[in-house]
Amino acid sequence: MDREAILLDYVKNELLRGRANNITAEDDLLGAGLIDSLGILQIVAFIDERFNIQVPDEDVVYENFNSVKALSDYLAQ
Numbered sequence: 001m002d003r004e005a006i007l008l009d010y011v012k013n014e015l016l017r018g019r020a021n022n023i024t025a026e027d028d029l030l031g032a033g034l035i036d037s038l039g040i041l042q043i044v045a046f047i048d049e050r051f052n053i054q055v056p057d058e059d060v061v062y063e064n065f066n067s068v069k070a071l072s073d074y075l076a077q
Helices: 003-015 037-051 068-076
Strands: none
Touching (some): 037 068
16 A cells, blocks of 8 residues: 555544545645644654654645645655
8 A cells, every 4th residue: 555545544534534535635634624733733643653754843834734645745755
């Protein structure tokens, strides 16, 4: 399973808990109100635990977290 699929699975199952199973990697999670600041913190902790990548505070910005695809692209850098 690639990183984008893992992140999408985490968002669907852990953060949204079935509220929006039809989301795609391109959907705007923040703009649509699907996740909030607590959700971002949970994603950052998951990334650290699952991928052993620490996301610095200055990189926790809308552009990097607005969608699963944007997040996956950011992590690929």
